[in-house]
Amino acid sequence: MKKNQITIIGGGLAGLVSAIHLQVLGLDVTLIEKNKYPFHRVCGEYISNEVKPYLTQLGISLAHLDFKEINNFRLTTLDNKSIKSKLSLGGFGISRYKLDHFLYEHAKRLGVQFIFDQVLHFSFEQNKFTIQTKKNQFTSNILICAYGKRSNLDAQLQRKFFQKKTSWMGIKAHYKLPEFPNDLVELHNFEGGYCGLSKVEEDYINCCYLIKTEQFQKSKNFDELEKQVLRKNRYLADFFDHAQITFKDRIAISQVSFESKSCIENQAVMIGDSAGLIHPLCGNGMAMAIHSAKLASEAVIDYQKHKNRKLMNQSFTNSWRKNFNQRLFFGGIFQQILLQPKLTNLALNLVGNSEYLLQQLIKRTHGKPIG
């Protein structure tokens, strides 16, 4: 049985960045990912600039990635209100297909060991983890779980959120529309959800929406759904009328849950969406995933000195709560509003009439630059 110093389950942004952080500091990291890079994910692909100083510190230069700098935000409502606002910190647009693959190549060059396999379960006994994958078994001193929103491992851990059925689905595709501005991220409200539009590399436009499952089930397919529901927002109707889809079909995920989760499970450190997902309306999930990778890596580095697991788990939990609880709280309020169409319209009308309110909303769900 192979013995690992540090094992990370899941190679999305949280897992990859944590692997890079720990490997840069001289630790031996093994990352287990069930999919082969590159691959597309359901994600709005707008990343807050708050992550840039930290990525630079880790020696990750995004300069060659042809990302789009995004500094403007537009919100539209079902009754055709549209409001634009400057994004004070701003962000950038890059596909997860390209970004995750780039980080994977970077981590591999640093010496991170990648295993492409699915983890079936893990246990903790006598101060070490035993990790069972489809093809192999490993032991590890430290285990970081970065396996995303929902995984077979949540069932094994009997996590509370996993028992509840959730009502949200995420759907995404890339499009081309020459006149779409490079520096703009748009959020369009429709009945039972909202849709984000923003550019990524090679002038592709990411169109990603979150929708209530019951709303989706009323339609036979994506075309019908977009025709019957999304196009009722005239800005989206205009987009779908003129833009060309470049994916064979949309990709989708179901059972998207925003329930609170614990950031330590069976002594494993949980990061990224495994520890908690902010409502995509906030456009901050990727920055949170990267930031939580930093917090976990720092806690693991400390553990190498004092070898006190309880202390590591406690300090990680404290820093996670300190950094993210407020954002999740506001994300939760927006979620509540979005669950009730009348309230959604009222709130969006209110926000839609005030650039100041809109900026406050953005501020409360975003962090400061991470360094």
Ligand SMILES: Cc1cc2nc3c(=O)[nH]c(=O)nc-3n(C[C@H](O)[C@H](O)[C@H](O)COP(=O)(O)OP(=O)(O)OC[C@H]3O[C@@H](n4cnc5c(N)ncnc54)[C@H](O)[C@@H]3O)c2cc1C
């Ligand atoms: C509709 C929608 C739109 C969004 N838009 C935005 C946006 O515009 N901006 C933003 O900042 N955030 C956005 N988010 C949130 C963002 O996508 C996530 O917060 C982010 O991807 C979390 O990264 P992660 O590394 O935690 O998880 P992921 O990126 O999901 O990575 C988890 C990895 O774990 C692997 N895995 C799972 N189980 C196993 C297993 N058992 N064994 C091995 N590997 C496993 C998976 O294959 C996957 O590669 C959006 C989310 C949704 C749902």
